[in-house]
Amino acid sequence: MGTDGSAGPIDRDRDEVGRARNARPRDGLGRPLPRGAAGVARHPEGVLRSPDQTLAEAQRLLDDGMPFHAHEVLEDAWKNCPEPQRALWKGMAQLAVGATHAARGNRTGAVALLRRGADHIEPYQGQPPHDIDVAGLLQWARDHVAALEAGAGHVTTPRLRGPG
Template identity: 55%
Template sequence: MGSTGASSGRPAETRDRDGEGRARNARPRDGLGRPLPYGADGVARQPEGVVRAARETVREAQSLLDAGRPFHAHEVFEDAWKSGPEEERTLWRGLAQLAVGLTHSARGNAVGGARLLRRGAGAVEEWAAECGERRPYGMDLDGLAGWARELAGRVARDGGGVDAGAEAPRLRGRGAP
C-alpha cells in the first residue's frame, strides 16, 4: 500500500522530483506563477539556477515585467541573488521582493503584495545607502523604491487585482530601454 501525497492526492512515488531527489513541482503555471492542473496549457517556466551577467539579469527581468510576468522576473532576480557577489545580495533580494510584491498584488493578495513591495523598497534603499550607489547597472533605485511604495499604498487602500503589465516598473527609470 503506497502513501499518498498530502496535497495532490497522487501517490508519493509519483511526486515531482529533480535528479537529486528534491521535490520540484512540475505542474504547469499561469503567467502569474499560479499552479494549474496537470495537463493544462501553462506559460513556459523560467529555468532556475541560470548565472547571468548583471546587465543581462536587468534586461531579462525587464522584459518579463513588461510582459506582465513578475513571478518569472522574480526567478531571474533570485538567480542573481543566489549566484552573484555577496555584496550585491541585498540588492537582488530586494528586487526579487518587488517582483513578488507585484505578483501578489496582481493575484489579488493586497496584504501580502503591499508588504512585499514595502520590504523590497526597504532592501534596495538599504543597499543603496550602504554602497552609496543609486544606479547600479543603470537601474534607478530611488525610482523603484518610490514606485513600490506608491503601489503598496494603492494596493493596501484599494485591494489587489492590479494589471501586472500595466503596473510594471521601469528598472532603469522612465524613458530608459
Template identity: 60%
Template sequence: MNRTASGPGRDRDEEGRARSARPRDGLGRPLPYGAEGVPRQPEGVVRAPAESLREAQRLLDAGMPFHAHEVFEDAWKSGPASERDLWQGLAQLAVGLTHAARGNTAGGARLLRRGADRLAGGPGAPGGMASAAAHGIDAAGLVAWARELAERTSAAGGGRPPVVDAAAEAPRLRLGPS
C-alpha cells in the same frame, strides 16, 4: 521530472527533491496537469547584471513578475555578496507585484514595502542603492513606485480586493531608455 512513490502525486527530481511539474500561469500559479502553461524560467542561470535586468524587464513588461523574481533570485545567488540586498530587494518587489496581481493585496503590500526598504536601506536592511547605481538601476524610482503601489493596494480594503494588472503596473528597472 519523475512522479515517484515518495509521496502521493509528488513530483521529484533525480535527487529526490520536490519539483512541481505542474504547468504554471503567467503569475506562477499552478494549473492542472495537462493544461497549457507558460514556459518556466530555468533555475540557476548565471547572467551578467545587465542581462539579468534585461530579462527581468522583459518578463515584467509581459505581466510575468513571478518569473522576473526567479531571474533576480538567480542573480542574488550567483552574484557577489555586496550586491545581495540589491537583488533580494528587486526579487521582493517582483513577488510583491505578483501577490497584488493575484488579489493578495495585504501580502503584496508587505513584500513591496520590504523590497523598498531593502533597496533604500530602510528598517533592518543595509540597502542596495550603491549597487543599484553601479548597474544604472533607478533605485529611488523603484522605491517610490513600490511604496505607492503598496499604499494603493492596501487601501483597497472592503470586499474582494481589486486585482492589479501586472503588466500595466510593471516598473522601469533602469534609468533612461530601456
C-alpha cells in the same frame, strides 16, 4: 502518509538532483495549473546571467505581465551575486513577488513583499550598481503600497533601470 492514503512516502515531483519541484504547468502569474494543462514555459533555475542580461530579461518579463517569472530571474542573480549586492537582488526579487501578489488579488501579501523589497534595496540608493533605478523602484513600491492599502488592486510595471 502517501498521497494515496497509504503509509508510504509522498510521491513528489523531483528535479535531476532529487530536490522537490512542482512539475505542474503554471499560468503567467506562476499559479499551478492542473497536470496536462497548457501553461507558460518556466525559466530554468540557477542560470548564470550577467547583471545586464538579468535586468533585461526581468524587465521583459515584467513588461509582458509575468512578474512571477521575473522574480525567478532576479532570484538567480540574488543567489549567485557577490555578497555586497545580495540584498539588492533579493529586494528586487521581492518587489517582483509583491507585484505577483497584487496581480493575483492578494493585497496583504503584495504590501508585505513590496515593503520588504524596498527595505532591502534602500541602502543602495546612494550608489546604485548596474544603472538600477533604486530611487525610482523605491518610489514605485511606496506608491503601490499606499494605493493597495487604499483599496486599489492594480499594480503598474516597475522600471528596473532609469531612462537612457
